[in-house]
Amino acid sequence: MFQLKHWRARALSAALAAVLLTSCAGPPAGNVVTLSFFQFKPEAVQEFAGLIDEFEAANPGIRVLQNNVPDPDTAIRTLLVKNKTPDVLTLNGNASFGLLAKACVFADLSQEPSAQEVLPAVQDILNANGRCRDSEINGLPMANNASGILYNPEIFAKYGVSVPQTWDGLIAAAETFKANGVAPFYMTLKDAWTTSPALVNLAAQLQPEGFFDRLRAAGTDRNNSPVSFSKDYQEVADKLLQLFTYAQPGAAGVDYASGNKAFADGKSAMYLNGSFAVPAIRAANPEAKIATFPYPVTNNPANTTVVSGVDVTLAMGRETPHRAEAQKFIDFLLSKEVIDRYAKNQSAFAPTRSAAPQQDPALQGMASYFTSGKLDGYMDHQLPPSIPLVNITQQFVLDGDKARYLNTLDNEWFKIAARMPKRGDQ
Amino acid sequence: MTHSSKAFYWMAIPALLLFVTLHTVPALTGVFFSLTDYAGYGTWTFIGLENYFSLFKDDRILSSYSFTFLFAITTTIIVNVLALGIAMLLNAKIKFQTAFRGIFFIPNVLAILIIGYVFNFIFSNSLPLLGQWAGIDWLSTSILANKDLAWLGIVAVSAWQSIAFSVILYLAGLQTIPADLYEAADLDGAGYWRQFRSITFPMIGAFFTINMVLALKGFLQAFDQIVALTGGGPGTSTESVAMVIFRGGFQGGEYGYQMANSVVYLLVIVAVSVIQLRTLQRKEVDF
Numbered sequence: 001m002f003q004l005k006h007w008r009a010r011a012l013s014a015a016l017a018a019v020l021l022t023s024c025a026g027p028p029a030g031n032v033v034t035l036s037f038f039q040f041k042p043e044a045v046q047e048f049a050g051l052i053d054e055f056e057a058a059n060p061g062i063r064v065l066q067n068n069v070p071d072p073d074t075a076i077r078t079l080l081v082k083n084k085t086p087d088v089l090t091l092n093g094n095a096s097f098g099l100l101a102k103a104c105v106f107a108d109l110s111q112e113p114s115a116q117e118v119l120p121a122v123q124d125i126l127n128a129n130g131r132c133r134d135s136e137i138n139g140l141p142m143a144n145n146a147s148g149i150l151y152n153p154e155i156f157a158k159y160g161v162s163v164p165q166t167w168d169g170l171i172a173a174a175e176t177f178k179a180n181g182v183a184p185f186y187m188t189l190k191d192a193w194t195t196s197p198a199l200v201n202l203a204a205q206l207q208p209e210g211f212f213d214r215l216r217a218a219g220t221d222r223n224n225s226p227v228s229f230s231k232d233y234q235e236v237a238d239k240l241l242q243l244f245t246y247a248q249p250g251a252a253g254v255d256y257a258s259g260n261k262a263f264a265d266g267k268s269a270m271y272l273n274g275s276f277a278v279p280a281i282r283a284a285n286p287e288a289k290i291a292t293f294p295y296p297v298t299n300n301p302a303n304t305t306v307v308s309g310v311d312v313t314l315a316m317g318r319e320t321p322h323r324a325e326a327q328k329f330i331d332f333l334l335s336k337e338v339i340d341r342y343a344k345n346q347s348a349f350a351p352t353r354s355a356a357p358q359q360d361p362a363l364q365g366m367a368s369y370f371t372s373g374k375l376d377g378y379m380d381h382q383l384p385p386s387i388p389l390v391n392i393t394q395q396f397v398l399d400g401d402k403a404r405y406l407n408t409l410d411n412e413w414f415k416i417a418a419r420m421p422k423r424g425d426q
Numbered sequence: 427m428t429h430s431s432k433a434f435y436w437m438a439i440p441a442l443l444l445f446v447t448l449h450t451v452p453a454l455t456g457v458f459f460s461l462t463d464y465a466g467y468g469t470w471t472f473i474g475l476e477n478y479f480s481l482f483k484d485d486r487i488l489s490s491y492s493f494t495f496l497f498a499i500t501t502t503i504i505v506n507v508l509a510l511g512i513a514m515l516l517n518a519k520i521k522f523q524t525a526f527r528g529i530f531f532i533p534n535v536l537a538i539l540i541i542g543y544v545f546n547f548i549f550s551n552s553l554p555l556l557g558q559w560a561g562i563d564w565l566s567t568s569i570l571a572n573k574d575l576a577w578l579g580i581v582a583v584s585a586w587q588s589i590a591f592s593v594i595l596y597l598a599g600l601q602t603i604p605a606d607l608y609e610a611a612d613l614d615g616a617g618y619w620r621q622f623r624s625i626t627f628p629m630i631g632a633f634f635t636i637n638m639v640l641a642l643k644g645f646l647q648a649f650d651q652i653v654a655l656t657g658g659g660p661g662t663s664t665e666s667v668a669m670v671i672f673r674g675g676f677q678g679g680e681y682g683y684q685m686a687n688s689v690v691y692l693l694v695i696v697a698v699s700v701i702q703l704r705t706l707q708r709k710e711v712d713f
Binding site for chain 1: 465466467468469476477480483484485486550551554566567568570571572573657658659660661662663665673674676677678679680683
């Protein structure tokens with residue numbers, strides 16, 4: 001979900017206008033089938049334009065119209081309200097996607113040949129967010145991100161710090177940098193969502209087994225729920241706060257873009273983010289020194305996992321009149337060659353069995369977790385999007401009031417369960 | 427039917443049709459969906475008034491109401507006091523009067539979203555530098571990142587932008603006051619303050635009313651400036667009602683629920699405006 005938080009300036013009307021304009025662009029001639037292709041990533045427009053050219057050259061009977069709009073999660077809903085589901089879509093595989101899939105607006109892709117190619121651990125993460133009738137496969141992963149700690153290997157080498165394997169090691173490293181006058185982390189608290197990479201990693205490894213399933217099963221009954229944030233997130237909250245005590249002065253007023261620039265320029269040893277930030281950091285400074293390691297959340301390195309989400313999910317409109325053509329396009333996008341190239345260009349992890357391992361040195365630290373399937377999903381994808389999780393977390397990191405933070409989360413969760421009894425499981 | 431009254435209908439009916447199709451029908455659709463659990467897509471069921479009951483139990487909704495009213499009332503007062511002051515200055519016999527009036531109107535021409543981003547930069551970067559240089563603690567970090575001060579930043583930007591429009595209305599009002607009233611007051615030895623209290627203010631009562639009503643109504647619907655400045659943050663401390671409706675309804679998959687919120691809010695704004703009009707109009711002078 002991290003890339004698509006830059007929605008702020010974009011008025012909804014502009015998004016709609018863009019969709020309308022692009023989808024009206026010239027009627028197709030003769031027997032050419034035109035697929036409307038909703039592509040959510042602004043930074044990948046060029047990439048997809050190139051892929052579409054290739055696809056169209058190989059399939060003269062099909063034209064693909066790429067629509068890219070700001071604030072895609074909102075834009076896709078407005079299209080759905082008007083019953084204008086695109087033929088083919090890419091979306092971030094987040095909670096919002098899960099809700100849409102659950103509402104059965106996407107086609108079942110489980111019979112697609114390319115569905116057999118997907119790494120099972122990745123498909124599970126995507127399916128866990130929600131799917132139609134709890135049995136279909138409504139989205140196929142095209143690229144994955146991985147949330148981990150970015151670090152500057154030059155600064156690590158300069159102070160003789162090795163990559164931390166344990167939580168204590170991480171704190172010791174932070175202390176070493178602090179003692180030497182180097183900012184251990186560069187925090188960007190102005191953008192609320194930048195508190196969530198740390199949160200989701202802590203939660204993934206520290207929350208009890210099946211936490212969200214049990215929480216959902218409790219329904220609206222807060223008092224008798226076997227699990228709750230107040231009970232089971234104490235350590236998550238403590239450790240989150242501990243990390244954020246290392247924020248540089250003035251962190252509350254720094255935004256993500258400035259943070260990328262600062263880390264790129266070597267102003268901090270570490271950066272609590274993920275693979276998705278790598279292209280942005282390189283854009284800020286092509287010479288940036290970046291390497292990564294997974295969050296060591298406990299003192300047992302064997303527990304360490306990488307939190308990964310499906311960055312680009314391919315889906316198909318359920319009622320598309322051009323199913324065969326749409327399938328062809330999806331199969332093309334999931335071909336080994338395209339997946340490998342996309343992963344390389346966008347600093348992503350390829351979610352298919354046959355794909356080449358990620359070669360980018362910045363992502364090497366997390367690559368082995370990916371291939372061995374030591375993956376967890378994003379905890380925030382399990383929460384209804386109407387809970388303003390990142391804002392509540394930002395508030396907590398700023399004021400440090402743990403009891404209130406966990407109570408707010410419980411309160412929001414059960415409140416929403418209560419007002420949507422029929423959909424309390426969302 | 428006379429020829430001229432036919433012409434009235436020909437002109438009024440298309441406008442009425444447009445209004446009904448583009449405004450009344452969507453509004454009623456929204457009211458309908460407030461009685462369902464519609465997520466904005468997919469299927470829905472009719473749930474009666476359940477959304478409305480949930481609203482009053484939702485502390486996030488309640489805190490957005492209290493923030494919005496605090497913000498709107500403060501900003502309305504600031505805007506009207508300053509606008510009236512500026513209008514009187516611009517109405518005085520000064521050099522370059524027209525040029526000044528033009529300059530003071532500029533903020534109203536700029537889009538609030540753009541102003542918001544400019545001020546966001548000023549609050550986050552320029553003011554902290556000033557604060558550090560002057561050694562003022564609360565100004566050394568961005569006030570937008572401070573949950574107790576962020577709303578003041580929004581007040582400042584909103585006031586800066588909307589004072590211009592109020593000034594125009596007040597200027598129009600001031601020009602309706604006959605000059606001989608002041609001449610008579612001068613002869614009777616009334617001072618400046620006395621003249622303001624007994625002549626100027628009562629004479630522009632209608633303009634004061636409309637300014638107060640328009641300003642409060644506008645600020646109650648605040649959205650753009652908050653998006654540009656704080657995005658509702660830090661935390662959820664500056665979430666206005668409009669913002670909660672947008673976020674929950676369009677992004678959070680609770681379309682039906684937030685439609686109920688919109689209906690309630692519509693009624694609240696109508697009620698506030700009516701009460702305001704009535705109390706203020708009673709104080710206006712008739713002449």
